[in-house]
Amino acid sequence: MSIFSKTCEYALRAVFYIASKTVDGSRVGIREIAKNVDSPEHFLGKILQDLSRKGIIDSAKGPNGGFFLTRQALKRPISDIVSAVDGDNIFTGCGMGLTYCSEINPCPLHHEFKKIRNRITKMLTGTTIGQFNKDLLLGKILLKKP
Amino acid sequence: MSIFSKTCEYALRAVFYIASKTVDGSRVGIREIAKNVDSPEHFLGKILQDLSRKGIIDSAKGPNGGFFLTRQALKRPISDIVSAVDGDNIFTGCGMGLTYCSEINPCPLHHEFKKIRNRITKMLTGTTIGQFNKDLLLGKILLKKP
């Protein structure tokens, strides 16, 4: 297991890619995104449609259309993407799968797990969609393997 | 998503239960385990068979048979259970799903994610199967919801 679903991993990579390509206001097509993020094109299409419906990214049909992000959207935390795709179990759920996490009726790992969960939450709420644009454009950071 | 598969959550809960019930050397049947850990009986059976084949727990057939843990086994870290069931992606994989995690070609979240991953690893290698026996028997800690 990984901490995010594959769907969510595609979503994160794709949104980062769109972000880095739309700082100037242009749009990116699904084919290009899929290629640069190493994901199945049509499957990613659905994922982005969903994010678009939820208002996290924008899209435009027709020639010169594609997906893009507003300046506002670039400031959003990536926790928005994660909770849109994977729900919020990662933020609040019990590490051992109890039906809910409880301070007074904790599972064995509760104490330690809570810290980890908080750390994850902090990472996700503390980093914005647009934060890596520069490093992505410089190639210091990658969205698929070289 | 949760950080462990459901299968792994069942495994962890079950092994903790067996641990707390076999400090005296007796065995526990699958029905009792499943009931106390809130998991489907036969499905859990397979999981425990697997752990038994892999030498993490022991089992005995026939009357008075059941699953049990040796004193040795109680000292094992629970990371053994997790990697037996879920593999080691959680210990070494990339948070954003790149085919491998790389220090020189990192994904955007690499730096932060690495710390989290290390923390998870520390939790799993640092806690033993038998560690919670006392608290479990006292009911201070639970393996299913009350």
Add this chain to the structure above:
DNA sequence: TTAATAAAAGACATTTTTGTCTTTATTTTA
């Protein structure tokens, strides 16, 4: 040796996740 007990194993069934392919709707531009 027989009956009872309990895990092991096997064969499926269901659900969820992931992925593909085709058609439709919208927009732009010539």
Add this chain to the structure above:
DNA sequence: TAAAATAAAGACAAAAATGTCTTTTATTAA
């Protein structure tokens, strides 16, 4: 207006995870 481009939507398909039921094997104890 016609053609081209592109996201949206729909209908499936495949694979993986999760779950159920039945039969077999090993062990114990009477």
